[in-house]
Amino acid sequence: xxxxxxxxxxxxxxxxxxxxxxxxxxxxxxxxxxxxxxxxxxxxxxxxxxxxxxxxxxxxxxxxxxxxxxxxxxxxxxxxxxxxxxxxxxxxxxxxxxxxxxxxxxxxxxxxxxxxxxxxxxxxxxxxxxxxxxxxxxxxxxxxxxxxxxxxxxxxxxxxxxxxxxxxxxxxxxxxxxxxxxxxxxxxxxxxxxxxxxxxxxxxxxxxxxxxxxxxxxxxxxxxxxxxxxx
Numbered sequence: 001x002x003x004x005x006x007x008x009x010x011x012x013x014x015x016x017x018x019x020x021x022x023x024x025x026x027x028x029x030x031x032x033x034x035x036x037x038x039x040x041x042x043x044x045x046x047x048x049x050x051x052x053x054x055x056x057x058x059x060x061x062x063x064x065x066x067x068x069x070x071x072x073x074x075x076x077x078x079x080x081x082x083x084x085x086x087x088x089x090x091x092x093x094x095x096x097x098x099x100x101x102x103x104x105x106x107x108x109x110x111x112x113x114x115x116x117x118x119x120x121x122x123x124x125x126x127x128x129x130x131x132x133x134x135x136x137x138x139x140x141x142x143x144x145x146x147x148x149x150x151x152x153x154x155x156x157x158x159x160x161x162x163x164x165x166x167x168x169x170x171x172x173x174x175x176x177x178x179x180x181x182x183x184x185x186x187x188x189x190x191x192x193x194x195x196x197x198x199x200x201x202x203x204x205x206x207x208x209x210x211x212x213x214x215x216x217x218x219x220x221x222x223x224x225x226x227x228x229x230x231x
Contacts, residue, residue, distance in 0.1 A: 018200045019193055026192040033188030037180045047172035049133040053144045054125050054163040057083055057151060080117045083124050086154055087115050087147040095146045100138060113143065123163065133169045140166030 019026070057080070086092065093106040093113075102109065116125045126144055130136035148160040 015197055015200055019196050022192075022196045026189055026196070029192045030185045030188030034181045034185040037184035038177065041175040041177040041180045045175040046131055048129050048131060048174045049136045049169040049171075050127050050129045050173040051133070051136040051140045051166040051169050052125055052127040052164070053140045053166035054123055055144060055148060056161045056163050057122055057124065057157055058159050058161075080122055080124060082155060083147075083151055084115045084117060086150050087124070087126060087143065088113065089150070092143070092146050092150050096139065096143050099146070100142055102139070109139075112139075126166075128166070129173070133172075137166040137168045 088110055090106050093109050096102070097106065097109060112129045114127045116127070117123070126140055126147070128136050128140040128143065130139065144162065151157060151160055
């Protein structure tokens with residue numbers, strides 16, 4: 001049992017030594033992958049900008065008192081999913097396309113719009129992605145205005161408040177150059193290590209004296225030294 005464990009340990013050490021010997025090739029491959037990722041992010045990938053606007057919707061009951069009740073807040077939290085569907089409805093998207101004279105269809109616009117509702121809130125965030133930062137903010141703000149009117153008309157709520165208007169983004173949201181370069185570098189390292197280990201495991205050549213005893217089952221009488229290493 002101890003002998004088997006020793007052999008496994010020797011094999012693992014041998015693999016580690018082999019990987020260490022190939023460290024320059026591994027690092028070179030990783031650097032090439034990182035440079036390729038950098039070039040792709042800078043010169044090939046189209047930058048995308050995103051702009052976000054937020055609204056607050058309250059289902060206020062028609063009473064003489066303008067204060068909000070717990071029932072109003074609870075009803076608003078139940079309806080936030082409905083608001084999301086209204087914002088992404090064909091009617092709202094087609095109105096936005098018409099007002100801004102946008103190219104494409106409602107399906108294409110829908111792919112660039114994401115609506116999120118944080119848990120246990122009545123806040124709805126509308127995010128628009130576009131290759132033009134100015135266009136991204138214009139679409140987001142117009143979508144907010146059209147959606148607010150539609151929400152009031154459909155759900156009969158009394159108040160849709162703008163918490164935050166969409167601003168023109170100053171930097172692209174994608175591609176993330178740093179992330180792409182780092183991921184490509186580590187991916188290059190991992191792939192090359194796997195290749196080196198795989199080749200080493202499949203290599204059945206005799207590399208050390210112990211291989212003769214293990215493979216051929218013969219007793220090792222002696223080792224002829226390499227005279228070149230002794231000089």
